[in-house]
Amino acid sequence: xxxxxxxxxxxxxxxxxxxxxxxxxxxxxxxxxxxxxxxxxxxxxxxxxxxxxxxxxxxxxxxxxxxxxxxxxxxxxxxxxxxxxxxxxxxxxxxxxxxxxxxxxxxxxxxxxxxxxxxxxxxxxxxxxxxxxxxxxxxxxxxxxxxxxxxxxxxxxxxxxxxxxxxxxxxxxxxxxxxxxxxxxxxxxxxxxxxxxxxxxxxxxxxxxxxxxxxxxxxxxxxxxx
Amino acid sequence: xxxxxxxxxxxxxxxxxxxxxxxxxxxxxxxxxxxxxxxxxxxxxxxxxxxxxxxxxxxxxxxxxxxxxxxxxxxxxxxxxxxxxxxxxxxxxxxxxxxxxxxxxxxxxxxxxxxxxxxxxxxxxxxxxxxxxxxxxxxxxxxxxxxxxxxxxxxxxxxxxxxxxxxxxxxxxxxxxxxxxxxxxxxxxxxxxxxxxxxxxxxxxxxxxxxxxxxxxxxxxxxxxx
Numbered sequence: 479x480x481x482x483x484x485x486x487x488x489x490x491x492x493x494x495x496x497x498x499x500x501x502x503x504x505x506x507x508x509x510x511x512x513x514x515x516x517x518x519x520x521x522x523x524x525x526x527x528x529x530x531x532x533x534x535x536x537x538x539x540x541x542x543x544x545x546x547x548x549x550x551x552x553x554x555x556x557x558x559x560x561x562x563x564x565x566x567x568x569x570x571x572x573x574x575x576x577x578x579x580x581x582x583x584x585x586x587x588x589x590x591x592x593x594x595x596x597x598x599x600x601x602x603x604x605x606x607x608x609x610x611x612x613x614x615x616x617x618x619x620x621x622x623x624x625x626x627x628x629x630x631x632x633x634x635x636x637x638x639x640x641x642x643x644x645x646x647x648x649x650x651x652x653x654x655x656x657x658x659x660x661x662x663x664x665x666x667x668x669x670x671x672x673x674x675x676x677x678x679x680x681x682x683x684x685x686x687x688x689x690x691x692x693x694x695x696x697x698x699x700x701x702x703x704x
Numbered sequence: 705x706x707x708x709x710x711x712x713x714x715x716x717x718x719x720x721x722x723x724x725x726x727x728x729x730x731x732x733x734x735x736x737x738x739x740x741x742x743x744x745x746x747x748x749x750x751x752x753x754x755x756x757x758x759x760x761x762x763x764x765x766x767x768x769x770x771x772x773x774x775x776x777x778x779x780x781x782x783x784x785x786x787x788x789x790x791x792x793x794x795x796x797x798x799x800x801x802x803x804x805x806x807x808x809x810x811x812x813x814x815x816x817x818x819x820x821x822x823x824x825x826x827x828x829x830x831x832x833x834x835x836x837x838x839x840x841x842x843x844x845x846x847x848x849x850x851x852x853x854x855x856x857x858x859x860x861x862x863x864x865x866x867x868x869x870x871x872x873x874x875x876x877x878x879x880x881x882x883x884x885x886x887x888x889x890x891x892x893x894x895x896x897x898x899x900x901x902x903x904x905x906x907x908x909x910x911x912x913x914x915x916x917x918x919x920x921x922x923x924x925x926x927x928x929x930x
Contacts, residue, residue: 483815483840486770486848487738487746488716511737512713513749514830515869520713521747521832523739544712589709599825601834604740606747608827614709622712624850643741 491623493543496533503562509641518611529562542591546620549586550673555693656701661694717849719769722759729788735867744837755788768817772846775812776899781919861888882927887920
């Protein structure tokens, strides 16, 4: 058994959003796929601990933002590593309201899909929501970001609650790298942090003192050498 | 509404296989994604008209082959456009038997996943099977084929029973192209048919008389100019 083989299952990088009674929230997911064409239906896997799930359960609605290849780690970190129980994520990003009343993130957005829930399936740690497509549009012709690109090229990490979390991945140790103890992001001097203007080749000790983790915003003192 | 926006949802190219009582079958799917990590579970959307679905229902088992980027249209055509009700697909390809007794195609295979069904959901035209991962392994380090690559680079078509079928796609008309009236494959002289040794730039009228549709095997006389 080599569970890393599951990485060869293709998936994308999406923000799923929902809302109820004037409140709204969104989070990063990659466990999403179109499952029928007549009518068009998609299925999304949402962690039971998430606030977004509460809103989907109550409203029966969710929308999807398809992130483009250049979406910065900060945007992914905002929706992937911070909780809507503490901050209003939509106050920190651009969005529009869908025809179904649910917000849709429009920063680095290739396209979006609006849905209503028609069925669901309990999958243990996650609930799978079957959503019928009410609306779908392109916003740009940019290339969508794949999960593999996020992980391999941008050096992104996934939280423990993600459908695609691999414990082995988090335990890999390489020299000359520093890991954020808050979210698990690894600063690798070979790649730098282009989204924050840090070139490849910059050593961790040479980063500006006000540099923060591009994903969760933690300071340099929260990093440990690995 | 622009349903082509659903093409920006990322998906791969897989063969799903199952069997029961000494019989077995497999088919191409792209509606597949990992949905939980503890335990590892994947969900697959299978058309209700398919023989593979019958075997999954009876055995409670299915396996997945992750196709590599160079998988030829002939292999995709065998599993995607021909029915196991008429031919034994596995007699025409290389395969191994999984630990769960279900065959796994090993031609142009990056990796495979063996599962047992733990739950299912009716999605109208398709049934969604939630499978717990029993085994997963890499066979090569080749790059997995994405559905977009199959469609855009290899010129592949999808049958009407596919989860990602788009009627508009089939109706698009471009000059200097010929469509197979059996399966819908389009021969485009700009691209040729590299999997059959036909270079780009070869006009349809100049194809060898024994050339056949790379997907369904139909002869030149089954093609119409579009």
